[in-house]
Structure formats: C-alpha cells, structure tokens
Amino acid sequence: MKKTKRNLTKPKANKHTKKKKVYATFSSWRYLFVSLATATVALLLISRLAYIQVIEPEYLTKEADKRSLRVTKSVAHRGNIEDRNGEELAISVPAYAIWVDPKTVKKAYAFTLEEWAESVAVNPRNGSEKHSKQYFYESKKWPALAEVLDIEVEKLASIIQKPGSRFAYLKRQVNKPIVDYVKQLKLAGISNQLESHRFYPTGEINANILGLTDLDAQGIEGIEKSYNNYLQGQTGKKRVRKDRLGNVIDNIEVLKKKKAAGNLQLSIDQRIQAVAYRQLKRAVKINDATSGSIVVLDVNTGEIYAMANYPSFNPNDRTQYQPYKLRNRAITDTFEPGSTVKPLVVSSALIYGKTDVDEVINTSPGWMHIGGRRVRDGKNYGKIDLAMILKKSSNIGVSKLALRLKPEQLQQTFANFGFGNDTGISLIGESVGRMPIRHRWSDFELATMSFGYGITTTTLQLAKAYAILGSGGIEYPISILKNSNPVAGQQVIPRHIALEVVEMMEGVSQKGGTAPKAKVEGYRIAGKTGTSRKAEAGGYGDDYVSVFAGLAPISKPRFAIVVMINEPQGDRYYAGDVAAPVFSAVMKSALLLSHVRPDDQNERYTWLESY
Amino acid sequence: MSDKRDNLLLLILADLRRNFFVLLLGFAILISAFYNIYITHETRELITKKEQLSQQKDNLMIEKRNLLIEEHTLDEHSRIRYIARKKLSMSQPTKKNSVLVELP
Numbered sequence: 001m002k003k004t005k006r007n008l009t010k011p012k013a014n015k016h017t018k019k020k021k022v023y024a025t026f027s028s029w030r031y032l033f034v035s036l037a038t039a040t041v042a043l044l045l046i047s048r049l050a051y052i053q054v055i056e057p058e059y060l061t062k063e064a065d066k067r068s069l070r071v072t073k074s075v076a077h078r079g080n081i082e083d084r085n086g087e088e089l090a091i092s093v094p095a096y097a098i099w100v101d102p103k104t105v106k107k108a109y110a111f112t113l114e115e116w117a118e119s120v121a122v123n124p125r126n127g128s129e130k131h132s133k134q135y136f137y138e139s140k141k142w143p144a145l146a147e148v149l150d151i152e153v154e155k156l157a158s159i160i161q162k163p164g165s166r167f168a169y170l171k172r173q174v175n176k177p178i179v180d181y182v183k184q185l186k187l188a189g190i191s192n193q194l195e196s197h198r199f200y201p202t203g204e205i206n207a208n209i210l211g212l213t214d215l216d217a218q219g220i221e222g223i224e225k226s227y228n229n230y231l232q233g234q235t236g237k238k239r240v241r242k243d244r245l246g247n248v249i250d251n252i253e254v255l256k257k258k259k260a261a262g263n264l265q266l267s268i269d270q271r272i273q274a275v276a277y278r279q280l281k282r283a284v285k286i287n288d289a290t291s292g293s294i295v296v297l298d299v300n301t302g303e304i305y306a307m308a309n310y311p312s313f314n315p316n317d318r319t320q321y322q323p324y325k326l327r328n329r330a331i332t333d334t335f336e337p338g339s340t341v342k343p344l345v346v347s348s349a350l351i352y353g354k355t356d357v358d359e360v361i362n363t364s365p366g367w368m369h370i371g372g373r374r375v376r377d378g379k380n381y382g383k384i385d386l387a388m389i390l391k392k393s394s395n396i397g398v399s400k401l402a403l404r405l406k407p408e409q410l411q412q413t414f415a416n417f418g419f420g421n422d423t424g425i426s427l428i429g430e431s432v433g434r435m436p437i438r439h440r441w442s443d444f445e446l447a448t449m450s451f452g453y454g455i456t457t458t459t460l461q462l463a464k465a466y467a468i469l470g471s472g473g474i475e476y477p478i479s480i481l482k483n484s485n486p487v488a489g490q491q492v493i494p495r496h497i498a499l500e501v502v503e504m505m506e507g508v509s510q511k512g513g514t515a516p517k518a519k520v521e522g523y524r525i526a527g528k529t530g531t532s533r534k535a536e537a538g539g540y541g542d543d544y545v546s547v548f549a550g551l552a553p554i555s556k557p558r559f560a561i562v563v564m565i566n567e568p569q570g571d572r573y574y575a576g577d578v579a580a581p582v583f584s585a586v587m588k589s590a591l592l593l594s595h596v597r598p599d600d601q602n603e604r605y606t607w608l609e610s611y
Numbered sequence: 612m613s614d615k616r617d618n619l620l621l622l623i624l625a626d627l628r629r630n631f632f633v634l635l636l637g638f639a640i641l642i643s644a645f646y647n648i649y650i651t652h653e654t655r656e657l658i659t660k661k662e663q664l665s666q667q668k669d670n671l672m673i674e675k676r677n678l679l680i681e682e683h684t685l686d687e688h689s690r691i692r693y694i695a696r697k698k699l700s701m702s703q704p705t706k707k708n709s710v711l712v713e714l715p
Contacts, residue, residue, distance in 0.1 A: 074669075077676075088683055093676045201683030248662040249655035274688035522706050598711065 076233025079261035083270040095197035104189030204312040233261030267303035275589040277308035287568035293330040295463040302476025334456035338532030348413035354404040363396040371444040391507030402450030407441035416492040417465035424477030433457040463562040470557030473498035515576035522598035524554040529575035548579035555599040
C-alpha cells in the first residue's frame, strides 16, 4: 500500500519536476529565433505574392495572355442573288489561296548542286556528313505540288527563286480537297488562306445583268457592283482565350462585329430569262447579227422579268472574260428606235386633239415632199385609218400626224413615255438615250422624228414606253429587284388613249401586217416593228437595227417585251422576220409560265367549267 | 495554470464553438471558392461546346451552299429543256392538246 502510495505520489512529484524542467529549459532566444525565421519566411512569401499580384501583375498577365489569347475570324460570305422564285443565281463558297514564302523555302531547299554541296555539315563526333538543305529538284514533293496546282515545276522554281520575296500567290480559288492534299505534303514555306469563290449556276444567261466580282470578292460589274455594299458582309473578329488543345474557353471581346451579308432577290423570273436568252442567241446566230438585247417587263409593276443580251460569256470561266461581252446592252447601248415610236406619235396626236380614233388619212401617192426632202412608204396604201397606219407602218401617215403637232408637243409626249430620262433601274452604266432639245425644228426633222430617227433610246427605255401604254398610261419606276409591296405609279398618259393605241396595234401581227410572225397562239397581241438604218459618220449606212416591241394580252396587258437585233446580215433584215419570232416565242413562254388567261376568242379551247 | 491537464482537442473544439459563426463564414468562403472554380470550368466547357457547334453550323452552311450550286447546275432550265426534248422526246403542249380549266 505504502509502496503504491509512494508510487502514486512519486510520479506526481516527478511530473512536477519534469514540468519545472521544461520551463526551466525554455530559452527565449531559441523561441525568438524560430518565430523570427518563420515570420521572415512568411513575410517573404507574402511580399513576393503581393509583388506579383498587386505591384507588378502586368508582366505575368502579359505572359499568360501571350500563351492563351488569340484573335479568331469569322468569315461572312457574300450574299446570294436569287430570282423572284428564290432560285439562286449567284452563290459564294469558301475557296483557298495557296501562297509561298520563298525565303523559308530557300532555307530548306537548295536550287543548284553547288549550293547543295555547300550545305554539307560534318558531324564532329562520328564524322558522318549530312546536308542541311535538300536538293530542290530531287524532292518528289515539289513536282506533286506543281501538278496538283497545275503549274510547271520550272515556273514554280522561278517564283521561289525570286530574290528578296516573302510572299507570292501560287494559285487562287482552289477548293478544299486540293488544300488538304497540299497540307499533307508538308512543304516548308507553303501556306493557304481562306477566301471566297463566287459561283454562277446559270452561267452566261445572266452574266450581263449580274456582272462579276473580282478575286477579292468585290463587285466590279452589273448588280454585283451596284449593290456591292448590300451583298458584302463584314468579317467578324473576336478576341478569345484558348486552352492547351486549342479549344475556345472564353470570349474576351468582339473586335469587329460580324455583319451577315444580305441576300438580294431580283425580279427576274429565271424560267422566262432562260427562254429569252436562248431565243435571242438563236436569232442573233441565224441572222448573223453582231449583238442583241431583249427585255421583258411586267406592265403593272415595272418589274423586269427578263433582261438578256448577246454576246454574253460564262462568268465561271474567267479566261473568256472580255469587256465587250460583259456589257448589259439592254441598258447601255442606244439605237434609233425607228418605226416602234409610231404608236407613241399616234398617242401624242390623240392627246393634243389633232386627230380622233376613227380618222382616215390619205397617204396617196405613197410619197410626199416635206421641206424639199422626200418621205415615202413601201407602196401606196391609199386612204387608211390610224390602226392601218400602224399595221402597215406608213411613214406618210405618221408624218402627217406629226406635222399637225408642235415639235414641243411631240417631244413632251416622248418625254412622258420616258425617253431621254433614266428608267429608275439604278444600275451602273445606264444610258438615257438622246432627245435633242432645240428651239427650231424643220418640218422634215419633225417628220423623221415621228418615225424614230434623230432620237435614241435603250432597249429598256423602249420597253418602258410600251409598258406605259399597256398599263393604261401609268408610269412605274423600272425595278430589277422584286417589289414586295406594290409601287404607286404615276399617270402620264390619259388612260383611254393608251388603251385605244394598244387596240390599234393588234393589226401588226395579223395577216397583212408587218409582223405576222409575232403571233402568239391563244392570245391577242399588240406590237410594232422597227427597222432602222444605223447612223454612221457622214450619214446612214447599210447596217440595220431590227426592233420589235409589243404587249400581250390586249384585253388586260401583262407583259411588254422589246427585242432588239443589231446589224442582222443577209436578205431578211426586216424586224418582222428577225425580231418578231423571238418576241413570239418569249411572250408565249412568259404568258404560259405566268398563268395568264388566253384572251383570243377565235382560238377554241376546251373549257372545264366548275360548278 | 491549473494542475488539471486540459485536453487540447476539447479546448480547440470549445474555441471553435465559441467562434462558430466565424467558422461558418470561413466554410462558406471555401465552398463558394470551390463552386467558383467548378462554375468557371463548366462555363469554359460550355463555351467550347458552343464554339464547336457554331463551327459545325458554318461547315453545314458551306455544305449547303455547295449542294445548292450542284442543284442549280443540274436544274438549269436550258439543260432540262434539252433533256426533255432530246432524251425524253417531250414537247410543249399546243392549244390542240391542252385544256383550259377555270378555277372558281
């Protein structure tokens, strides 16, 4: 017990002593040293941290940004051009340009054997020789590149050997598979760059009106140029953070906002346009003419349903590119409209009350002298009414009407029909024609103006004039863009006069008229031929312009079409033989495709009446 | 200094209990910090995914454009007309073999 008791107390005492010992051995300098050391280290760490984080954070931030911040591009492709039914006429697809940095190539390849021999470097350890450059002509990759890009190896070598050069295009507008192949070749100094390729599925049919873009996707002709700003998108640029694998992990800021390109919808109906171009091309070739144009207008809205020219070219093949083929002749080229203005003269005489619809004019004996000059008809038509004047295209008849008018009155009517003024189409290169403004007119000049000499118009202007007749005297601004909402027209000719003149023009395509070939089966058509001699230096030459302008159907006009064939060769140069068949074929297609109801009562149709 | 040896653990626990609120706040900070990391990670993954999807969309648009070109090269009107005429011996109906139907 005692022992235990002692034992019990002893440890207690021991403990006590031990404790005392601990306290006794506590040395303040040691404690101080450790705490100071710890504090110093901590302070150092904290101050370093503060230095990095607070005082000088830019350096590391910059280094981090260098490794992770990237600028990415988002390419906006040029907008499509569509026809009125949404069919694409011009589409942009991505293409690539292959380019070379000659300096990099020269670093890796030797072009002469001497240079190749010089590039030998001897390994000092084992004495083996090694070329630091490859011999250019020994490599199999360069001929492969040359072949896929369709360049000769010698030319490729000469491009690369050009001194001091750092950049040269090898080929532009190549497609993806070729780029992938070139990438796999892994040639030093060869890179690619994204660009855009413009493709025109309809080829030469629309080439004149659509125009072209250059290799940098800028419109340089036609609609591509006129509406360049609208069609062109803006490539967006963004600053992003990328991770190790190249994935975008953070969008930092938008440097340049991406602007999606607008799609343009034209008023062209590609089905009619295709027919128009094909018929025009055929007519130009058959008649051995130099050129031709055709315009199809919707009388009630002023929209252009078709506008074709020949010669044209395939815009997808730039080797065919020749400026004269590119011209949109329907709006740029003017000609003297000849007899096609006769209905306008008749309108003028009716407007100013110088004649009435039933008047009969004596054209005997088929010729007359005006101011000492002679005006004549093909033959003596005798006493004929206004419709017959148009049907037979009598120069005497219209001259007599014109002489009753003051020159200003006739000119005013021509101006009301849009001559000498722009049509409102707002395409570049549009010509306004010529309407001479003078104070004094001789009677002879007035007479010649009444059958279309001395003034010039474009095909489109003439079509517009006929459209005004067809719409009952209402002028609509001509538009190549599809009008989503109807445009308000302007009454420029009294309605009843316009409609009367349209009725008068029916005879032209009937038996005995100047253009029976203009007939369209099932429909009543109004039209007028015009065959004018071309003016050249010193007078009128032996070349002709054959024009046919017309409207259909008469009971409720829908389309105005003007066909112009320039310089037809051979015996048959009259518009009734050259231009009228084109009019007939195109008008027929246009009416059928637009579901216009046949209005010719003489034609027998099977009617299925609905009950 | 009492004779009784204090249990350190209990002492610490007691201390913690006394400052429970501060402790709670500390935990809250920790959790929110971790959550922040997690959310950042999630966001980055989503951005990557979005970027991939818009890339995919661009590729599809390009393919669509290429297909459009192919379609329009094949359905060009002159070509169809030629095939209809020459290969299928078709012709445009004339008034004799057409029926005009008037809809009410």
